[in-house]
Amino acid sequence: MELQLAMVLLEVRDLDASIAFYRRLGLDIPDPAGERPIVIHRMGSGVSLLITTQFASAYDPAFERPAGGYQQLLEFYVGEDALVDAKWTDLTSAGYHGRLAPTQTAGPYAAMVDDPDGNVILLTSDEAAAPGD
Structure with a gap:
């Protein structure tokens, strides 16, 4: 069996x-179930994004x-x-910290913005990051 990235967990x-x-970014993040401080969103690629306040710390x-x-970047195609320009404008206009305005990098056209915890979100039009069919 090939090793697969199944989930990204953000504490x-x-x-x-x-x-x-993450809703403003465009993900259909559910409301937390009951009193549990956790939400999970499964993307079309099969990778899940889990957001919680109490996993690693517990x-x-x-x-x-x-x-x-920061130690990582989460790339969103x-x-x-x-x-990329529109999403950058939407997020930075809403007050999120813009780290890199949209630009053509040595690789993809990209922009970077921080989420509320300082995780860096890389927004790209890089076809290599597009979900497979």
Whole structure:
């Protein structure tokens, strides 16, 4: 069996703020079920995005939030260049921190914006990131 990326888990400070961000990004994030501080969205690619406030902190006694900077980027394929521009404008106009305005990089046309916890979201029109059929 080939190893597959099944889920990306984000340990966040404010679940509601994160849900609002990822919905604005364009994901159909559900409401949390009951009192559980967790939501899961399965994307067409098969990878799930799990957002929670209490997984790593509950099960890893050595868990510490990064003090600064970022350690990863989450790339979201949004389609053509104009859609990268539109999503960047929508998110930064809503007050989210823009890290890199839309530009042609050495690779894809891309932009970067921070989610509420400082996770860097890479918006691209890179066909290599498009979900397969």
